[in-house]
Amino acid sequence: MSNASEAAIPEPIARKLDAEFGSWPGVLADWAAANPDGDMLIDETKRLGWGEGWALVERIAAALQRDGLVRGQAVAILGTSGVDYALVYLAAIRAGGCAAPLTTSAAPKQLAAMMADSGAAHLFVERAKWAELQESGVDLPSLSVVMLDEGKGDLPALGDWMAEEGAIAEPVSPHVGDPFNIIYSSGTTGAPKGIVHAHLMRWRQAAGGFKSIYGTESRTLCSTPLYSNTTLAVFLPTLLWGGCAYIMGKFDAARWGEIAEAERITHTMLVPVQYQRLMAQPGFDDHDLSSLQYKFCTSAPFSADLKAGVLRRMPGALTEIYGLTEGGVVCMLHAHKFPDKLHTVGQPLPNHQLIVIDEEGNRLGAGEKGEMVGRSPTMMSGYRNRPDATSAMEWRDEAGELWLRTGDIGVIDEDGFVQIVGRAKDMIISGGFNIYPADLEDALMAVDEVADAAVVGMPSEKWGETPVGFVTLKSGSERDGAAIRDQVNAGLGKTQRLSEVLVLNELPRSHIGKVLKTELRAMIPERAG
Numbered sequence: 001m002s003n004a005s006e007a008a009i010p011e012p013i014a015r016k017l018d019a020e021f022g023s024w025p026g027v028l029a030d031w032a033a034a035n036p037d038g039d040m041l042i043d044e045t046k047r048l049g050w051g052e053g054w055a056l057v058e059r060i061a062a063a064l065q066r067d068g069l070v071r072g073q074a075v076a077i078l079g080t081s082g083v084d085y086a087l088v089y090l091a092a093i094r095a096g097g098c099a100a101p102l103t104t105s106a107a108p109k110q111l112a113a114m115m116a117d118s119g120a121a122h123l124f125v126e127r128a129k130w131a132e133l134q135e136s137g138v139d140l141p142s143l144s145v146v147m148l149d150e151g152k153g154d155l156p157a158l159g160d161w162m163a164e165e166g167a168i169a170e171p172v173s174p175h176v177g178d179p180f181n182i183i184y185s186s187g188t189t190g191a192p193k194g195i196v197h198a199h200l201m202r203w204r205q206a207a208g209g210f211k212s213i214y215g216t217e218s219r220t221l222c223s224t225p226l227y228s229n230t231t232l233a234v235f236l237p238t239l240l241w242g243g244c245a246y247i248m249g250k251f252d253a254a255r256w257g258e259i260a261e262a263e264r265i266t267h268t269m270l271v272p273v274q275y276q277r278l279m280a281q282p283g284f285d286d287h288d289l290s291s292l293q294y295k296f297c298t299s300a301p302f303s304a305d306l307k308a309g310v311l312r313r314m315p316g317a318l319t320e321i322y323g324l325t326e327g328g329v330v331c332m333l334h335a336h337k338f339p340d341k342l343h344t345v346g347q348p349l350p351n352h353q354l355i356v357i358d359e360e361g362n363r364l365g366a367g368e369k370g371e372m373v374g375r376s377p378t379m380m381s382g383y384r385n386r387p388d389a390t391s392a393m394e395w396r397d398e399a400g401e402l403w404l405r406t407g408d409i410g411v412i413d414e415d416g417f418v419q420i421v422g423r424a425k426d427m428i429i430s431g432g433f434n435i436y437p438a439d440l441e442d443a444l445m446a447v448d449e450v451a452d453a454a455v456v457g458m459p460s461e462k463w464g465e466t467p468v469g470f471v472t473l474k475s476g477s478e479r480d481g482a483a484i485r486d487q488v489n490a491g492l493g494k495t496q497r498l499s500e501v502l503v504l505n506e507l508p509r510s511h512i513g514k515v516l517k518t519e520l521r522a523m524i525p526e527r528a529g
Contacts, residue, residue, distance in 0.1 A: 009216065009242065010034050017207050017241070021200055023174055024240065025094040029054060031242045035216065039244035042263070043082040050242075053087065059162040060091035061169035064122065067144060071172065072179050074100035074118035078111065079126030079148045080249040081226040084158055086235075088124045088148070089181075089226060096172035098179035101227035103192065104129060105511055106184075108136035110192060114184050116141045117194055117385055124148050124158065176200035182384055183229050183325050194384035195229075195325050201378050206237035209330075209349070209378075213267075213294060218243030220267040221260055223251045223274060229325040230299045230512045234269040243267075253277040257287040264291040271513035272302045275310050285313060292316035298323070299512040301420065301438070303445065304342035307335045320345055322418065326393060328404035329354040329374020331418050344417040352376040353403075356412060361395070369436075371424050372410040373403040380404075409436060426517060428457035428465045433495040435467055440498060443488045444469050449477035450484065452507055454515045455498070458524065469501040470520050479503075500524075 009017070013030050016022045032040075036051025048056070064075065075092035077099065079085060085101075092099040100118040102111055111133065115123060123143040125133075127150060133140065151157035174180075180202045184192040214220075220238040222245055224231045238245050246263055248256070251274055259265065270278070275297065278284055295314060298321040310318055322345035323330035331354065333346025348354045355363050356370040364370045373395045379402075382390040395403045409421040421436045428435040437455040444453035452472040460466040471484060481501035489497040508519040 013242070017211070019207075021176055021203055022207065024180070024199065024203070025090075025172070025174075027240055028057075028090065028094075031216075031239075035242060038216065038242075039219070040239070041083045041086050042244065042246045043249060046083040048083060053083075055166075056087050056162070057091045057094055058168045059165070060088055060158070061095035062163035062167040063161060064091060064095040064097065065169055066163060067122065069095050069097050069121065071096045073097045074120040074179075074182055076100045076102055076115050076118055076120035076123045076143070077125075077148075077227075078102040078104065078123065078129050080104070081222070081231070081247050082148075082249050083247065084148050085124075085226055086245070086247060088158070090239075091169075093174075093180060094172075095169055096174075096178075098196075099181040100194075101181070101183070101225075103184055103227050103511075104225065106192065108133050108138045112138045112140050114192055114194070115143060118182055122146065127152055130155075174199040177381065179381065181232070183227070183232075185325075193386055193389055196381040196384050197327070198381050201327060201380070202236065204378050205233075206240045210237040210241065214238055214241035214243055216242040218267055219246065219263055219265050219291075220244070220269075221246050221248070221256070221263070221265045223248045223256060223268070223270060224299075224512055228299075228512050230269060230271065233298065233321065234267060234296060238267065251277075253281040253284075257281065257284055257289075260289055260292070261287045265289075266291055266293045267296075268292070268294075269296040269298070271299050272297060272306055273300070273509060273513040275302075275306060279309060279313055289315055294319065296321055300509075300514045302345075305445075307342045308339075311335060311339070322346065322420070324404065324406060325380075326404055327376065327379040328406065329372075329376055330378065333417075338417075341415075341417050344413070344419045346418065347416045348374070348418070349376070354412070354418060355403075356410060357395075366412055366414050369409055369411045369421055372406045372408050372418070374406060375401065375403040426456070428455075428467050430457070430460070430463045430465050430467065431495060432464075435496055437467070440467055440469065440488070440492070440496060443492060444471055444484070444501070447471075447484055447487060449473050449479045454507055454517065454520060456517045456520050458499075458521065460499070466499040467496070468524065469498045470504055470507060470523075471501060472504055472506055 032050045032054030037049050040050040040053040041048045075097050089099045102114050124146050126148045145155050146161045147155050147157050178199045180197050180199045182194045184194050214237050220234050222231050222235050235245050293316045295318045302320050318335040320333040329352045330349050331346045354374045358370050395405050407424050411419050422438040426437050440455040441453045450471045451474045454470045455467050457465040458468045481503045485498050485501040508516040
């Protein structure tokens with residue numbers, strides 16, 4: 001489709017973006033000089049143009065250097081996403097360090113572990129999160145603390161701490177292997193792992209991967225947190241191509257529609273549950289969303305029915321992105337172009353490779369289920385301070401070439417489209433048979449009264465494991481779990497049958513919409529037979 005954001009890019013900037021590698025801070029500074037009055041960053045309380053916004057980035061970067069930040073050192077950020085959060089993120093990179101956004105949903109003990117692991121000397125934190133850390137009593141590493149929202153006692157506010165007006169940081173030319181950011185895993189099962197992305201990886205993703213998708217007229221609505229790679233996948237290329245990012249501190253379906261209409265939003269990234277909530281919002285179809293050009297989705301299973309609904313009710317292209325924060329293979333499904341492939345996550349991008357292997361590492365053919373491994377020009381540098389975890393993620397082929405394990409079970413069809421069957425760690429082995437939760441979840445979702453569903457394996461003395469379903473019901477339904485179980489089991493093979501179905505008000509989800517199956521398992525450890 002045509003891209004209305006393809007306004008003329010100044011030739012010097014265009015040449016830089018066409019290069020194999022370049023300086024993120026250098027290009028952003030060029031945009032500030034070329035378009036100082038154009039919108040750069042917006043949230044519910046602030047609106048900064050490129051000139052003003054980049055001047056603040058320089059002042060924060062200069063203060064980091066003043067405080068002794070060394071090349072490649074992390075800068076920890078903890079709080080609600082917004083303009084100030086984004087400025088600190090960009091300033092860390094401008095100063096020659098790397099951004100380490102921390103997961104706000106993590107427990108204080110996990111946050112302390114992330115800070116220590118990152119090696120950060122600075123923590124930029126909002127007042128509420130700092131109070132939570134203090135009240136928890138956890139031991140924090142020695143850090144210079146700067147408050148994102150307002151000062152507290154002897155802890156300075158960002159505006160008071162940054163360098164004087166007009167200050168400019170010392171120039172730093174990034175190297176290809178310099179760390180750009182550290183993204184920490186959700187940490188739902190122990191200590192989070194720090195995924196290190198290098199400058200080259202981020203350059204290839206945003207400069208090469210999104211050419212012709214973003215431009216100076218792009219206006220991206222970011223509605224997931226900036227500590228998530230889901231958000232960074234649209235936030236970073238928007239800015240590298242001279243556009244504007246509107247940052248929602250917390251997703252609200254009603255407010256999203258108002259912002260998208262008022263700000264003439266052209267690009268957005270939403271996770272599946274957000275698409276669901278938007279389209280269930282009364283009056284959603286009354287919003288003028290005609291400016292939308294590109295809608296993206298990633299991070300959680302995106303059902304074919306939901307994709308079809310988005311295509312019917314929201315303008316613009318719809319692209320599902322499948323990939324890992326660690327990098328490796330990226331698949332894209334341009335749903336508006338392939339309506340007969342909505343059950344898939346699309347095909348690998350050019351220069352990205354994906355194969356399916358069995359438990360012995362043998363390659364499988366089209367139509368065969370197995371673990372997916374991938375390789376590409378965009379792969380993580382590794383897990384910070386975790387060579388063991390990095391090695392466990394890697395797989396090498398017959399020629400010794402490095403691939404990354406996805407942890408997902410999938411199948412590639414004759415046309416090269418990839419269908420995800422489930423997570424390898426979630427696969428249920430019952431009576432010696434492999435059961436894929438996705439198959440049972442599809443069966444549960446086919447029940448008219450079911451609004452959402454998840455299946456986990458629970459211990460069973462008789463079978464080793466047995467599948468248990470969790471569902472939420474559509475408004476007005478009063479069916480019980482046993483009736484739903486019996487209906488679904490009637491259409492399943494004997495080895496697949498659900499031992500139980502439990503009805504919940506809602507499924508527990510992470511900040512990016514993934515069902516937290518560890519929490520589901522913890523609900524009924526004693527009930528599976």
